[in-house]
Amino acid sequence: MKTIIPAVKGTREFYPEQMAVRNYLAEKARQAAEAFGYQEWDGPFLEKIDLYAAKSGEELVKEQSFVFQDRGGELVTLRPELTPSLARMIAARQNELVYPLRWWSFGPFWRYERPQKGRSREFFQWNVDMLGVDSPEADAELIAVAATFLKSVGLQPQEARLFVNNRRLMDARFDALDIPPENRLAVSNLVDRRSKMKPEAWEAYAAEVGLSPAQLDGLKSLLADKDLWKTWEELTRLFDALEALGVRDYVEFDPNIVRGLLYYTGTVFEAFDLTGGVRRAILGGGRYDNLLADVGGEPLAGVGFAMGDVVIGIVLEERGLLPPFPLTPAPVLVTVFDASRWLDSLRLATELRQAGLNVTCYPEPAKLPRQFKFADRMGMRVVVVCGPDEAAAGQVTLKNLADGTQVQVRRAEAAESIRKMLG
Amino acid sequence: MKTIIPAVKGTREFYPEQMAVRNYLAEKARQAAEAFGYQEWDGPFLEKIDLYAAKSGEELVKEQSFVFQDRGGELVTLRPELTPSLARMIAARQNELVYPLRWWSFGPFWRYERPQKGRSREFFQWNVDMLGVDSPEADAELIAVAATFLKSVGLQPQEARLFVNNRRLMDARFDALDIPPENRLAVSNLVDRRSKMKPEAWEAYAAEVGLSPAQLDGLKSLLADKDLWKTWEELTRLFDALEALGVRDYVEFDPNIVRGLLYYTGTVFEAFDLTGGVRRAILGGGRYDNLLADVGGEPLAGVGFAMGDVVIGIVLEERGLLPPFPLTPAPVLVTVFDASRWLDSLRLATELRQAGLNVTCYPEPAKLPRQFKFADRMGMRVVVVCGPDEAAAGQVTLKNLADGTQVQVRRAEAAESIRKMLG
Numbered sequence: 001m002k003t004i005i006p007a008v009k010g011t012r013e014f015y016p017e018q019m020a021v022r023n024y025l026a027e028k029a030r031q032a033a034e035a036f037g038y039q040e041w042d043g044p045f046l047e048k049i050d051l052y053a054a055k056s057g058e059e060l061v062k063e064q065s066f067v068f069q070d071r072g073g074e075l076v077t078l079r080p081e082l083t084p085s086l087a088r089m090i091a092a093r094q095n096e097l098v099y100p101l102r103w104w105s106f107g108p109f110w111r112y113e114r115p116q117k118g119r120s121r122e123f124f125q126w127n128v129d130m131l132g133v134d135s136p137e138a139d140a141e142l143i144a145v146a147a148t149f150l151k152s153v154g155l156q157p158q159e160a161r162l163f164v165n166n167r168r169l170m171d172a173r174f175d176a177l178d179i180p181p182e183n184r185l186a187v188s189n190l191v192d193r194r195s196k197m198k199p200e201a202w203e204a205y206a207a208e209v210g211l212s213p214a215q216l217d218g219l220k221s222l223l224a225d226k227d228l229w230k231t232w233e234e235l236t237r238l239f240d241a242l243e244a245l246g247v248r249d250y251v252e253f254d255p256n257i258v259r260g261l262l263y264y265t266g267t268v269f270e271a272f273d274l275t276g277g278v279r280r281a282i283l284g285g286g287r288y289d290n291l292l293a294d295v296g297g298e299p300l301a302g303v304g305f306a307m308g309d310v311v312i313g314i315v316l317e318e319r320g321l322l323p324p325f326p327l328t329p330a331p332v333l334v335t336v337f338d339a340s341r342w343l344d345s346l347r348l349a350t351e352l353r354q355a356g357l358n359v360t361c362y363p364e365p366a367k368l369p370r371q372f373k374f375a376d377r378m379g380m381r382v383v384v385v386c387g388p389d390e391a392a393a394g395q396v397t398l399k400n401l402a403d404g405t406q407v408q409v410r411r412a413e414a415a416e417s418i419r420k421m422l423g
Numbered sequence: 424m425k426t427i428i429p430a431v432k433g434t435r436e437f438y439p440e441q442m443a444v445r446n447y448l449a450e451k452a453r454q455a456a457e458a459f460g461y462q463e464w465d466g467p468f469l470e471k472i473d474l475y476a477a478k479s480g481e482e483l484v485k486e487q488s489f490v491f492q493d494r495g496g497e498l499v500t501l502r503p504e505l506t507p508s509l510a511r512m513i514a515a516r517q518n519e520l521v522y523p524l525r526w527w528s529f530g531p532f533w534r535y536e537r538p539q540k541g542r543s544r545e546f547f548q549w550n551v552d553m554l555g556v557d558s559p560e561a562d563a564e565l566i567a568v569a570a571t572f573l574k575s576v577g578l579q580p581q582e583a584r585l586f587v588n589n590r591r592l593m594d595a596r597f598d599a600l601d602i603p604p605e606n607r608l609a610v611s612n613l614v615d616r617r618s619k620m621k622p623e624a625w626e627a628y629a630a631e632v633g634l635s636p637a638q639l640d641g642l643k644s645l646l647a648d649k650d651l652w653k654t655w656e657e658l659t660r661l662f663d664a665l666e667a668l669g670v671r672d673y674v675e676f677d678p679n680i681v682r683g684l685l686y687y688t689g690t691v692f693e694a695f696d697l698t699g700g701v702r703r704a705i706l707g708g709g710r711y712d713n714l715l716a717d718v719g720g721e722p723l724a725g726v727g728f729a730m731g732d733v734v735i736g737i738v739l740e741e742r743g744l745l746p747p748f749p750l751t752p753a754p755v756l757v758t759v760f761d762a763s764r765w766l767d768s769l770r771l772a773t774e775l776r777q778a779g780l781n782v783t784c785y786p787e788p789a790k791l792p793r794q795f796k797f798a799d800r801m802g803m804r805v806v807v808v809c810g811p812d813e814a815a816a817g818q819v820t821l822k823n824l825a826d827g828t829q830v831q832v833r834r835a836e837a838a839e840s841i842r843k844m845l846g
Contacts (some may be wrong), residue, residue: 002717005474005516008499012514016526019463037753037774037783038441044434044545045468045531046489046501051428068468068491071535076431078469078501089436091427098800099792100786103439108468108531112494122467137765141786142471148776244769246777296427330460342560346667353458353571354669360460363523363556363564377521 010113010121019324021317022124025153025309026106029126031148033104036141038128041103043085049077051084051295064111067278068123075363078110083291083304084128090131091297097153109308118280118311126283128302130405131292137232139267139287140241145248146271146283146305153312153423160282163254164269167286169232170258177218183210188258191223195256229253238267263287267303273311277318326379330358332418334399336365337387347388348396348411349358355415375401382418429514433536433544443748444545448576448732449529452549454809455572456527459564464526466508472500474507474718487534489544501533505550506714506727513554514720517823522555541703541734553716554715559657562710562726563664569694569706569728577744581773583705585609587679587692590709592655593681600641606633611681614646618679645678652676661690688712690726696734702743706730737843749802753781755841756798759788760810769808771819771834778838798824805844807837 003137007013014022030040038320052061061067064328066078079085082105090097105127113119128145130138145385150160154295171184179187186209194202206216222228229235235253251269259268268286272279285305292300316322334349336342342365349361362371368385396414399406400421409417437445448528453463457731475484504507504839505528513520528550536542536667551568553561575584594607602610604668609632617625629639645651652658652790658676665671674692679845682691695702708728715723757772759765765788772784783803791808798806808820819837822829823844832840 004511005471007467007511008471008493008497009495011469013467013508014465015512015516016462016464019465022465023463034752035781037751037781039439039751041439042437042442042445044430044436046431046434046533046545048431067492068489070431070489072432074431088427088430089438093438098797100797102783110469122469130786130809133788137769138786140769141784152708177590202427240766241769244766246770246773328460328462329457343663343667346560346563346664347669350667350669358458358460360525361564363553363561364558374521374523387548396830 008121009113012120016327017325021322022309024325025312026124026126026320028149028152029104029106029307032145032152033128035148036102036145038102038104038130038145040105041089041105041174042105043082043089045078045079045108047076047079047085051082051088052077061254064113066110066112074254080109080111082107082109082125083129083288084295085125086129086304087291089296090300091292091295094292094297094300095231098167098288100138101131101168102129103131104128109129116313118278120215120310124309126307126309126348128285128306129302131300131385133303134266134289134301136237136267137241139234140238140245142285142303142305143238143251143269144245144247146269146307147250148197148248149307150271150282151247153316155315155319156366157249159275159319160250160271160315161274162251162269162271163257164228164229164235164238164251165253165255165257166232166235166267167237167264168266169228170255172232173222173228177215177222179211179215179218185209187219191219191256191258194223216340225255226253228255234266242349245330259284259286263288263290269305271307273315275315278311278314282311282315328360328378328380330360331379331381331422332357332359332384333360333378333380333382334359334384335368335371335384336362337368337385339365341365341387341391344391345386348384348414351411352415352418353383357415357418365401382421384418386413429541431544433538433678435543435545439750440748444736444745445732446479447745447748448549448735448739449547449574451575452527452529452730455568455575456549456551458571459525459568460529461525461553461568463528463723464512464530465530466502466505467514468502468531470502470508471501472498474511475500475503489533489535502764503532503534505530505532505548505729506552506711507718509550509727510718510720511712512784513723514715514718517715517720517723522599523561524554525552526554527551541701541737543733547732549730549732550727551708551791552725554723554725556726557710557712557724558690559660559690560664563661563668565708565726565728566661566665566674566692567668567670569708569730570673571693571818572730573673573705574670576739579743580672582698582742583673583694583738584634585674585692585694587652587658587674587681587690588659588676588678589652589658589679589690590654590681591689592651592658595655596645598689600638600645602634602638604666610634610642614642614679614681617646644645648678651677651678657689665834682707682709686711686713686717692728694730696738698738698742701734701737705734705738744771745822751783751801751803753783754802754804754845755780755782756794756801756803756805756808757782757784757789757809759785760808761792762788764810764814767814768809771837775807775838775841780838780841805841807841810833 065080109125264286266287270284271282287303336345349359352359383399395408445667485534488503499826687709687711693707710726712724759768775782808824818831
């Protein structure tokens with residue numbers, strides 16, 4: 001006996017029940033994006049490693065990507081994120097496309113990270129971007145798309161929230177604290193690490209980064225100031241727009257939000273589960289105004305976000321928010337009474353399909369109880385029997401599995417009767 | 424100025440108009456599979472190379488796969504086909520799953536082949552399989568799913584047809600010609616090459632393979648015998664079932680169909696475009712009864728087929744069968760009259776979305792003609808204006824871009840009026 005070759009670590013297998021969850025998330029993502037007029041697109045899954053050099057952080061490309069030489073000797077990678085492909089495709093047709101451009105996508109991505117709760121090496125990601133507009137109202141629209149999604153999967157504002165900050169505001173405050181520009185990346189990383197470290201260790205890290213005790217005090221009160229946004233016009237306009245878009249209750253200002261990637265230039269945001277199941281962000285994004293120029297296009301303002309399917313899947317499962325999914329897309333079983341009636345069962349199933357029903361025909365003349373048991377295990381709702389007596393009378397028997405009742409109807413009326421039973 | 428990093432050779436970029444085609448094919452595939460009760464599933468995209476050792480031909484694994492070592496030193500491959508993952512996943516839960524099992528999938532695959540018309544290195548493939556039944560009627564169902572798809576995309580029987588053969592029938596005929604079992608693979612390859620070679624070269628090849636002149640004559644009359652199926656019960660039952668399933672006109676017997684892969688055991692079939700645009704098969708499949716045992720499961724009968732998205736896409740484009748796709752999912756544009764009315768436009772767009780419409784809001788207070796031009800270029804159908812006068816009167820102006828008419832309606836009734844305009 002051979003051994004079963006297992007799946008690659010960090011990849012996922014989608015049996016029909018897992019596939020239903022993936023489809024559910026993709027469909028809710030589609031609905032939210034399309035409600036706001038975003039067009040679906042996709043990039044290649046394989047890209048040259050150079051494409052990521054301009055934008056992605058060193059860590060993402062050098063340590064977390066699946067990189068390999070193909071048979072032609074070219075160094076390629078399984079895409080770890082989508083925006084570099086977005087930038088390339090827009091740059092290639094920059095003068096033909098219609099702006100403002102709103103695009104969304106849902107597809108596979110790969111990162112060679114240690115698999116753990118909320119993280120797999122092969123995952124799906126929803127991306128939503130608007131290009132060609134630089135305004136807080138545009139930023140608000142992206143946040144509204146994200147909030148619309150969270151609401152549509154049943155998450156209340158007290159369960160999941162979007163936390164917003166602004167890089168230009170932070171830079172202005174860092175200026176006020178006399179933190180020099182060359183030190184800002186280090187200080188941003190420091191802010192980002194705070195929730196993951198003990199207070200003493202974090203303060204020691206602050207000193208290492210070069211902050212004086214006065215600067216550290218200044219930084220700490222800055223990070224505690226939940227009203228800081230009221231001093232910054234981009235953010236007051238953002239929150240006014242969020243109010244008008246009906247999603248203000250899903251959004252909160254938080255000066256601790258600094259996105260890891262270097263390229264955000266204005267508004268940044270991340271969504272978190274507030275109920276504590278998973279500490280990783282559900283989604284994140286922000287304004288990036290240099291992306292196009294970085295890959296060889298003309299400068300073009302952009303704002304967008306990305307959401308992986310793993311964290312949101314865990315959150316919804318833990319909150320009991322995943323709806324029941326039907327096991328089979330065909331709720332109707334046409335049975336095969338015996339070998340002599342087999343071809344006629346195929347004809348009957350064909351007639352019902354032509355009337356628009358999804359119908360499974362049992363694929364052999366097994367004993368009827370076995371066929372009924374199959375219908376039951378597959379969660380079907382109506383079983384159709386057409387034995388010799390029914391056939392002679394031009395009728396079929398319909399059994400409603402929900403209540404066990406059964407009726408005989410004329411064969412020509414079977415589709416309509418079944419449709420009524422399915423409700 | 425930096426140069427734009429190009430896409431990897433053989434990959435494809437899906438701008439919204441290409442994405443619409445991919446989605447159209449996936450949706451038609453879904454409808455055909457689900458009409459027959461198949462459940463959607465998916466395997467990982469990365470698999471260990473060993474998984475393919477048992478089933479796939481040498482050429483596929485050794486020469487046509489993207490194989491690489493991951494950062495952990497493991498030899499992995501981008502899946503070149505789906506059935507080995509299917510076999511592994513079923514083998515792993517062989518005793519829990521409900522049989523007959525009907526599964527379908529639509530996803531990305533990779534083969535390192537020379538890109539050419541009808542072939543790319545990164546492509547999408549539709550897979551449909553039934554496991555747990557061994558009967559010609561089950562084979563017929565798979566062929567019916569394929570024919571239902573071809574019909575649903577507008578291909579008539581005179582434009583696209585499924586050609587069917589049977590491996591056991593061919594083996595019996597090879598026996599009758601005294602072709603020994605160890606020579607059958609070579610003879611199958613010979614049959615497969617016939618349409619691609621000149622007659623004299625092919626006859627020389629036949630001699631090389633070891634066929635005597637008498638055997639070659641026998642083989643040639645065998646391959647010309649379109650009635651051969653009438654002598655073989657599996658095929659007469661298959662054609663009876665195809666008749667009952669309403670797809671007989673899409674299917675034809677052809678003794679020249681030998682599928683390249685070693686593992687087919689009974690019925691085999693391939694669909695071709697009859698109009699001559701592309702010579703590669705649109706789809707292909709057959710019965711494989713050893714797949715599960717080969718990967719370490721218990722023996723389980725199976726039948727299935729796979730269709731790539733590239734050939735069918737070309738066929739439909741060449742035949743003019745791709746329907747027009749709307750450029751944007753939101754046919755309604757809410758304009759922004761001026762900066763003072765901006766937030767109210769966001770509110771209006773939100774109200775319309777809450778009423779179930781997909782609505783784009785122009786993202787800044789540009790001049791109205793520019794906003795109308797945007798609506799026009801995006802193929803939108805209704806433009807909504809709410810300037811100071813309309814706002815004071817509690818009204819909005821709706822312009823129907825199809826006929827240029829416009830009406831003023833009460834804001835509360837805007838959604839209903841728009842819905843009527845959209846028809």
